[in-house]
Amino acid sequence: MSKIDGGPPDYKKLLPPIITENYGQWKYHEIPRAGVLKHVSEKGDTLYSVRVGSPRLVSIDYIRDICALADSYCDGYLRFTSRNNVEFLVSDEGKVEPLIKELEAKGYPIGGVGNALSNIVHTQGWVHCHTPATDASGIVKAVMDDLYEYFGRTDLPAKLKVAMACCLNMCGAVHCSDVAILGVHRTPPRVDHEKIRKGTEIPTLVAACPTGAIRPDPKNKSVVVNEERCMYCGNCYTMSPAMEILDAKNDGIAILVGGKVSNARTAPSFSRLVIPFLPNNPPRWPEVTAAVRHIVETWLNNARKGERVGEWIERIGWERFFSLTEIPFTDKHIDDFIFSRETFRTTAAFKY
Amino acid sequence: MEKGPANPEVKEKVLAYLDTVEKAKSKEIAAKISVPKADVDLAVKELAMEDKVEYLYITTTFVALKGKVKPPQ
């Protein structure tokens, strides 16, 4: 039997020699061109990192292909970023241009460094999740195709981080992104009483509901859902397939904007809901790509240099964001969950 | 961090309790059999290695006798 609890591979054995030699001794970095970082160490060593966007869902053929490139140009070392990018670690300056040429010839997008659109982090969607309100990979592909030019630039007002989660469990920290694309369910689970009676443990199912919306119904040997309390999280569906949460007619997309995690200038903050619902329209979700592009372009045209989406909006005011973008403001935008009061305007000073 | 072997009596008690329920969290087992939770966790670890119990993740992680809970139909 194989041993257990061996732990992950030791990172120290996987670092390229230039990193081992300059570990903790990096002095500064520059961005010599889009998608490339140049790090210089105290003793003058130079490391180039060439960043390439990946679709995250990749075959072993893809991995073998990038390995072949890393063997040719990086002495067999590479790394990945937290946003699904591949970074080729080049210690020989002379190999940077040839690597870039080969990457371009193979169609690998180079970018996502500095004041650029970074790769979209996302969840599984219809590819592999059990409670999705939409696909993730497909929307990400459609949006990245549409915003492609901004991935390879470095002259946006600031960084632009877009994230996508396929239901409102919001896996993957989409809740703190410049633009968050979020799958939303809009209808409570539909109870299949027959299935419940066949083999669902009712107390566990009742306990699974975070808002206490599910009550036992002993007469029917089933449960009832208090629909007003349901927040469509799908936890009950996880517990029992008898609680059908997917609803092809009503599931769709919401857009939230203005979040960030960095502490630079302003505190980390949540993204805020600006478009409560767009339809699921595969394979290219044109309503979603248009909405994201419109928000991004309004930011590009109006933000001052250095302003992330949220910083721009906080400066001009959310009321101005809605007038500039002409996105209709509705009752859906006003919070009525548990921490709503802090979002109400308690001042008589505002704009139109 | 070495925690040493589990107490065989605790292992027996855990198995006996799991026999009476479909699945349970180890905190609940500890309360029912009046044993510190850390001891239950250790017993469950060994019982899992012995293929007598298994872990189930259904919105949170439970413990059950091996094979007692069936995969979805």
Next chain:
Amino acid sequence: MPDKKTPKLDELEHGPWPSFVTEIKKAAVRNESAKDLLNLLERSYDDKRGHWKHGGIVGVRGYGGGVIGRYTDLPEEYPHVAEFHTMRVNAPSAWFYKTETLRTLCDIWEKHGSGLTNVHGSTGDLIFLGMKTEELQTTYDELSDAGFDLGGSGSCLRSPSCCVGPARCESACYDTLDVCYDLTSSYQDELHRPMWPYKFKFKMSGCANDCVAAIARADCSIIGTWRDSIRIDQDQVKAYAESGLDIQGMVCDKCPTRALKYDHEKKELHVIAEDCSRCMHCINVMPKAVRPGKEKGATILLGGKSTIVQSAFLSWVIVPFMKMEPPYTELKEMVAKIWDWWDENGKTRERLGELIYRMGMTKFLREVGLPPVPQMVFRPRANPYVFWPQDEIVK
């Protein structure tokens, strides 16, 4: 079996961004499960709904997690994805690999699964996407023999993850890679045998830019900082000024605490050290000229999580400054107390942040023995409803 048509997904092979559909098709050349995944996904694009059921039953011996069970709800039509489980492979710190390491993983996965992966999943693990139940144990055994291990899933410690840190970043204020590896190695029981109310995540960022979004998604966010003052290299300030950077506008005016003064005449930048909040802005704009101080460590924050159940929380400050030196005893002693408290008081599926919120921050601090300090709050309470401890009341 004749190939089914997938016109909707085929459309997603067009356009400049690399296509996940092309990736699935590459795997489908050699693997029937990958082919059925493509067909099932096309079905989802037609039906506008997912076709997966949850199943928490599968796993490998000795582990309580690391495998996520998945079954399609249409097994007759798509038999090769009737079972299509996920395996989480714990990645090395900061996702550094040798190509031979990745090739070993590819070879194992080619033999036992769909050939599809996520590099990486949101947890930071490398994901083997899609395998049958009967392949789980063999795949694990081969992974283990080759020096890999599973990541966490379920109500356990999830695989810690970290930013690139001192390996390639001049802003790293502590060794994120080592802390990540050390905690992962120290907490194998907690990682592999779920025993808690719910999940628990550590994420390590080397500075306040927080490149792994620790503050947004980790129950314990360890964010690098320094206690003394930023260091300014005036020669480099001059070089930036001469290169055309608007130091007054882009650096000083954007400093959130107005702690920077720029002398246009001398082309010198000065900091009012006690006013600086260490946000990283000036360092980001002028990395050659401004650097973190010398007395480095980390801020420890707790409670970050996404929306379910009680809304999303950002982690909040628990220890403003902690030295981060191996074997990280201070951190581990604090973590042990916090886990005990959460395990003792937490309801099922209650994250640490939600528990602290429900029980009260003062009670939490008292019971785990942490001193209250003003860095923990933006501002003190506005109400007078203090729950006075009995021992502070005159009897």
